[in-house]
Amino acid sequence: MSATARNPKSKDALERSIVPVIVRQHADQAAFFWAQRDTLMMADPPDIPVVVSVDRRLEGNLDGLRIAGPAAWPFVVAAYEDFPEKGEMFLYAWMAIEQNDSRRLAKAVELGRKSQDDARGLVGALAWHRPETIAVEVRDWIGAQDAFRRFLGVSACLGHGVDPKQMLARLVHDPDARVRATSLRLAGKLKRTDLIHELAAALNNADELTRFWAAWALTELGSGDLASPELRKVAVGGSADAMTALRAAVKAAPDKDVRAWMGGLLKSPETAPLAVRGAGMLGDRNILHWLIHQMRDPSLARAAGVAFLELYPEAREDGRLFSVETARLGKSFADHFDDDPPYLPVADSVKDWAKIRNLLE
Incomplete structure (x- = not known):
């Protein structure tokens, strides 16, 4: 018998020992950092070193909630009720799994049906926990009559790279479009x-x-x-x-076919940014001079900047290469973006950066 079971007052003592303002801060920050992480991972391409930094801060706040234990629940529930978004849904579901609280997890599933963001938070919680921790639930969900539970089960497998074996052959034909699409993605992975x-x-x-x-x-x-x-x-x-x-x-x-397709995309103003962005995915650093030229066009600069960072991820460390200041970007950018441009590459600064490193011939 545990010490808490022998002495019920010890649990009350533990709950009284927490500092409410600190636990609430852990809850709020955990929700915020996971939402930030999720958004960062949707970037193209994601800045992985930044994501790793966010992960460390997220895990630190989750540790604070682990230490608080069940006493953290009022703060987790309040966070979701005050701001029912994907980060708060992640927190709610993560806590339910962490505490092995089947009632709370069932409620998280029902809350997760409400919106795409809530579903993302719930799936994120499943991915954050170890596969063995969620194995029982996933086995139940993946064969459930309820389509949303099947979706959660397949999504958990996708997040952890777990193969549901013969079950996947059925799931790729699932009548629910979201389950079917996720299963096809899992089959590819x-x-x-x-x-x-x-x-x-x-x-x-x-x-x-x-x-x-x-x-x-x-x-x-x-x-x-x-x-x-x-x-x-x-x-x-x-x-x-x-x-x-x-x-x-x-x-x-083949590379030749892709380049020909992108050449066609470049001919249309509507698809030219897609071609510029795709050029960075080819992995050919010989296009740097061409990319710098595209950075001078306000309609193509953003795509050129992202393509540049994909080819030269080390350039992220130099904060002088990108700007939102029209004084640095030029009058054409001020006119195009009505004096409010997004974070864009400064072509001359990128060119100087490349020259110093002998990247331009």
């Missing part, structure tokens, strides 16, 4: 070559998300020839998956 015929068939599905992730998965399996048309369509469509589709499209076809 796991390199499930045994499912290649199912992935190819999914290219003809009526659901756009299903077709996209089937194409992405086929590319991961080395069948980009089948996938290229769908990937290119999504890339130019401007959806939230456009950059993922562009990266997959670059991988799906």
